[in-house]
Amino acid sequence: MTTRLLTLLVCLFGLAGTAAAQSKEVEVLYSIKPPDPSNPKTKDDAPQIEATVIGAPNLEESKFVLKDNSAKVTVELKAISKRVYNQGNEPLALAIVMNGWEAWIGNDKEVPEVAPDAPDRYPGVLIELRAALDKVNFAQAGPTGSVGTVIIYADTVSERVKMGPLSNITGSALGTQKDYFGTTGKNLVAGVTMGVTRLAETQAARKVLIVICDGSDINNDTAKTELAALKKEAQKQNIQTFAIIYRGAMSEQGVDVISSMIKNPQTVATAEAIASAVEGILQRMNDRQYLVFPGYDKKLKKGFLWDGKSHELVLKYEKEETPGVEVTLAPIWSASAPAGFPWLILILGLVGLLLLIVIGIKVFGGKPAPAPVMAAPAAAAAAPMMAAAPEAPKPMGPAKTVMFSVGGGDEGFPIVGWLVATNGPDAYKTYRLRSGGTKIGTAAPADIVVNDGFMSTDHCMIQCSPQGFTLVDGGSTNGCYVNDRKVTKQDLVDNDVVTLGKTSFRFKSIN
Numbered sequence: 001m002t003t004r005l006l007t008l009l010v011c012l013f014g015l016a017g018t019a020a021a022q023s024k025e026v027e028v029l030y031s032i033k034p035p036d037p038s039n040p041k042t043k044d045d046a047p048q049i050e051a052t053v054i055g056a057p058n059l060e061e062s063k064f065v066l067k068d069n070s071a072k073v074t075v076e077l078k079a080i081s082k083r084v085y086n087q088g089n090e091p092l093a094l095a096i097v098m099n100g101w102e103a104w105i106g107n108d109k110e111v112p113e114v115a116p117d118a119p120d121r122y123p124g125v126l127i128e129l130r131a132a133l134d135k136v137n138f139a140q141a142g143p144t145g146s147v148g149t150v151i152i153y154a155d156t157v158s159e160r161v162k163m164g165p166l167s168n169i170t171g172s173a174l175g176t177q178k179d180y181f182g183t184t185g186k187n188l189v190a191g192v193t194m195g196v197t198r199l200a201e202t203q204a205a206r207k208v209l210i211v212i213c214d215g216s217d218i219n220n221d222t223a224k225t226e227l228a229a230l231k232k233e234a235q236k237q238n239i240q241t242f243a244i245i246y247r248g249a250m251s252e253q254g255v256d257v258i259s260s261m262i263k264n265p266q267t268v269a270t271a272e273a274i275a276s277a278v279e280g281i282l283q284r285m286n287d288r289q290y291l292v293f294p295g296y297d298k299k300l301k302k303g304f305l306w307d308g309k310s311h312e313l314v315l316k317y318e319k320e321e322t323p324g325v326e327v328t329l330a331p332i333w334s335a336s337a338p339a340g341f342p343w344l345i346l347i348l349g350l351v352g353l354l355l356l357i358v359i360g361i362k363v364f365g366g367k368p369a370p371a372p373v374m375a376a377p378a379a380a381a382a383a384p385m386m387a388a389a390p391e392a393p394k395p396m397g398p399a400k401t402v403m404f405s406v407g408g409g410d411e412g413f414p415i416v417g418w419l420v421a422t423n424g425p426d427a428y429k430t431y432r433l434r435s436g437g438t439k440i441g442t443a444a445p446a447d448i449v450v451n452d453g454f455m456s457t458d459h460c461m462i463q464c465s466p467q468g469f470t471l472v473d474g475g476s477t478n479g480c481y482v483n484d485r486k487v488t489k490q491d492l493v494d495n496d497v498v499t500l501g502k503t504s505f506r507f508k509s510i511n
Helices: 001-027 125-133 189-201 220-236 270-283 341-364 377-380
Strands: 028-031 048-054 064-067 077-078 083-084 093-101 147-153 157-165 206-213 239-246 266-268 288-293 309-315 325-328 417-421 430-432 436-441 461-465 467-473 481-483 485-487 489-491 497-500 502-507
Touching: 028 077, 028 325, 048 064, 048 309, 064 206, 125 485, 147 189, 157 189, 189 206, 189 220, 189 239, 206 270, 220 239, 239 270, 266 270, 417 461, 467 481
Parallel strands: 093 147, 093 206, 206 239, 239 266
Antiparallel strands: 028 048, 048 288, 064 077, 064 309, 083 288, 147 157, 309 325, 417 430, 417 502, 436 461, 461 467, 467 489, 481 485, 481 497, 497 502
16 A cells, blocks of 8 residues: 555656646747727737747637736736737747768669669668658748748758759759769768858748658768767857758768757658658747737736736646846836826827917917906806817828928937837837937947847948938848848838847937
């Protein structure tokens, strides 16, 4: 009885430990989605919270609940929408690096130059691998904008499938045995180097390297050191790395230098197993879900406290809870009086306009006609007539922001512009643009300094002139984007979305 009890306790603690480990593996990244000010139906709504959930089970959105652990009164809201990885906005860049040595590829069926009884006739892996990879749906491995390349290495290195849409990667794209006839050697390091380089050149949010090889290099001793250096470079570029080892008849048995870069490579014995391993890696990429939670539920009349302060948010699903993450709930908003400085500016502007009109009438309206003499009681009862307030001017549509001076001349007060960060650690921070020009980068002498590892020190400049505001790329590594379009020089229009590195800003101006 004692033994059975101890066994039961061990099992229970083991299950609890497993559940805790599974919970720790789940990662949640939060971002705030403010309402669209151009949509009159939702512009006064509370901000929404977007959660990128990595490693959680694939459940209906209603199964996910967000809770504010730091609130005095517990508030829990269910997700209102969900997207899977290939519906998201984190494009994938995939590089497959594959052994192209003739003896590994094969030459027994598609190379007429090799006689059936020739001693250098090898069956190889290509024909079976080509058919197996044709069954893998590479096009669905990532969201819109995902790209991929296939690199072949032997004595030389070549890009069999150039970096382009993932749909370009198929088994048939590998070609025939004839294409590899006469290749010798296996410069694994050179092939991996090209793969890392091609991935580093992309702007993709996620980068994956898959190496299909026999585990060895033309010079195994030096390859270990070189591959260890490539491992550091891949980590620097945030590249996930995987290796599949298939040992052909001519491969060096038992040699494994690729593990100097990629730990625990998967060893397989058939071409079909190579394709299955590749498909499994691509499925691992689909490890994230994108959930949207309301900041305030109008039906339940409850929501989170949008006070501009840090709150500990916890994601719940099934019987699991993720560790709390500190998130600043901003901009400030309440159900009774939604905040928003653009409305304050608009109201003040209209009040000022009305005051100017009243002053103008008083100053330029001339001497009023004398009122008729009335008896005291009648005069006391008479109500003064007031002119109807003039109709406010109708707002103009989107237009290019231009400079002008109040009161004429060249030294008047110009129209102002500013950037408002919409994500990252400085979300909702406002940056006033200088007259003349404003430099943006990650360190001085930039006028606007942004903590973003994907930005350059001198990333770009926004020039301010009488013609308006113009963004000019300063030769940045990752480029500048306006409304998701890469630009080197672009005139800015009010409400344009400017993306620098991984940080997005909304350009605002007073027309």
